[in-house]
Amino acid sequence: MFFPQWLLAGALALPAAGMAAEALSLSPEQARTLGVRFQTLTAAAALELSAHARVVLRPDAQAVIAAPYAGAVPRLLVALGQSVRAGQAVAAFASPQFYEARRALAEAESQARLARQSLARDQSLYDEGIIAASRWQATQARATEATAMAQARRAELTASGLQLAGNETLLLAPRAGVVTEVLVQPGARVEASAPLLRVADPKALELDLLLGREVPLPRVGDRVQVSTRNAIGQVAGMAPVGDGSAGMRVRVALSQTGALRLGESVTATLQLAQDKADNKAQPTAGERQRIPAAALVHWQGQTGVFLATDQGVHFAPLAVEASDEATAVVRGALPPQARIAVTGIAALKGLLAGGE
Incomplete structure (x- = not known):
């Protein structure tokens, strides 16, 4: 770039060496002549x-009611959209395996009861010195095994979610909520673990954000707001998208759901908190700031901005985190109310290079 000799000789005082590290003295008249305009950054x-x-729904807000055994569903007791209580019967369920499990439980409880009686008898005999210690220990082992078997059979029936009601076996809801899906027809035969119904709490909502690679990443705890729905939350976690796009999925836990409705798409505002140094007068090198993309300068292998100070104009290196055609998000130690050049960048670069 070519500059008039009078401007190079008298308008700016350039140092003889180390010019990139020195400040250029630039008057308002000289800035207007070069087309240099500065913009003041507002701290936030x-x-x-x-x-x-x-x-979307929180992971803990929904439950699938599945068939505990292979069997049949003679009838459904709830419909889509119906509210249910925890422990409420949602379907009739018929399965021979359920009765076999009840028989096995009765047998295990009977064996455990007999083992406890033998344990009490042999303990008395052992205390009187009638039986050997080995027999007493064997009786203890059998009682422990019988008790454990009864507990396992009892846990199996409890986990099945089935309950006898007269001559009918009923399947119970594991949690309160609204029936969001009905996956079986009355009278259908099903395999074990086949999903029958889905129950969810429609108020237990969260946000699922997809951020592209050009957007700076938030941190866990950063505030998120959906002003159009009066909803507020915080970033709860992040995970990379597995499609090779370098995007990130962000999960937002809501403290206030407002008027949000399940399944809708909204525009959320992320408030990326700034790092705070002990000395509030000088920002730290980790602070994010949004600046005009036109202010970015590439100089001697570094990216930064031309910063106006009391000593003049000098190059301030910054770390660019994201940018598009209009704005850029950068990290760097810019002073409060920093004034950066947004036009005339080429002229300032030429002066730093000695006007060549």
Whole structure:
């Protein structure tokens, strides 16, 4: 780039060596002549970014009611959209395996009862010195095994979610909520573990955000807001998208669901908290700031901005975290109310290079 000799000789005082590290003295008249315009950056407690979000259920907000054994569903007792209580009967269920499990439980409880009686008898005999210690130990082992078997049979029946009601066996809801899916027809035969119904709490919502590679990543605990729905939450976790796009999935736990509805798509505002140094007068090198993309300068292998200070204009290196055609998100130690050049960048680069 070519600059008039009068401007190079008298308008700016350039150092003879180490010019990139020195400040250039630039008057307002000289800035106007070169077309240099500065913009003052306004400090903010947080950097706000907009992102697309989908309203989904929390992982703990839904439950699948599955067939505990192979059998049949003679009738359904609830319908789609119906509210149910925890422990409420949702379907009739018929399976020979259920009765076999009850028989096995009765047998195990009977064996455990006999083992306890033998244990009490042999303990008395052992205390009187009538039987050997080996027999007493064998009786203890049998009692322990019988008790464990009864507990296992009892746990199996409890986990099945089935309950006898007269001559009918009923399948119970494991949690309260609304029936969101009915996956079986009355009278159908099903295999063990086949899903029959899905129950969910429609108020237990969270946000699922998808951030592209050009967007700076939030941190766990950063505030998220959906102003159009009066919803507020915080970033609870992040995971990379497995499609090779370098995107990130962000899970937002909501403290206030507002008017959000399951399944809708909304625009969420992320407030990326700034790092705070002990000395509040000087930002740390880790702070994020949004600046005009036109202000970015590539100089001697570094990226930064031209910063105006009391000593003049100098190059300030920054770490660019994300950028598009309009704005860039950077990290760096910019002073409060920093004034950076947004036009005339080429002229300033030429002056730093000695006007060549």
